Amino acid sequence: MRTLTEDQRNLLKTHLSKTYIEYVELYDEIYDHYASAYEQGENDFESVLNNLDEQFTKEYINDNKTKLSKNIYKKVLALYKKEAIAFLLWPQIIISVLAVAIIMFLVYLLPYSTFLYYVLIPAMLLSLFPYLYFSIQIHRKLILPLNLKSASYEATNKIGSVVVIAFNFLNFISIIVRDNTSDSNNPYILGVSVLLFGWYSVITLKVFKQRIKHQLA
């Protein structure tokens, strides 16, 4: 079986970069189809490009763009739901209960300032790592050479912004319902908001592994 040479790979990349493909999910599928058609077929490289260009037209790509983005958002959301539910099922439920116990214990035991500096801020910094990693890698691998977007990454960000709003809202509520005689925020709300953020970070890493990691390979 023939394989694409380095020059042909670059030529195919350049060829596809001239089309109107916006999302890496569609690009990967079309790239593999062109490459497979050449490697497993008998036509020369130029003929493969010309024949398939008649199929993957501008209209086809435009028509698929919106549908693909919507479908991927639904899939990523379903994945978040599935992973979130998994935390409540055996055997992950043990880890979930332990996490709740530890966070609630820390919230109760430590003064607010200690909790803020040693638990909350490190936890938030930790959750920033995957976000920064995704952003840098996506920019380096997709945006710079190919000018592509990742629909899965967009969906993850969309869901993430909802979680951040919920996190901020819960903390805002914890300040409002704060006992004036005490210097600490409501521990239940604070604990729940930290748990929510931690939960979201772990699930996002799993979603990244399943849906985005291969795009950066």
Place this chain on the structure above:
Amino acid sequence: MYKRKLYICNMSNQNLIKGSLSTIVLHLLSENSEMYGYEITQKVKDLTKNDIKITEGALYPTLHKLEAEGLLTTESRIVDNRVRKYYRLTENGTKETAHKMAELEEFLGNLQKIFNMKLNPGI
């Protein structure tokens, strides 16, 4: 425009295939556990001895539609330094395939009665 080039057949049977494309895809996946887009087009071509060629403009929208309906699931893997998307049936997809195959069988049986023909003249 591309819709005009959905199916290439050497007979005027475009309309017959048009209504059966989902069933064809589901059936092939039920027999092959997982397949990628190009593989499906080639499989149909081979099985029908080049009589039916499912074009990419028809195949991928069908695959994406079936995936959105929850009948197919996908897994992307790195093969030869590129990403390849494999499609496979979900649990619902397996049930739907059985349902569609039963429907098709019934339909073919009825056609046979109407035209009084043998479907496998070679056998």
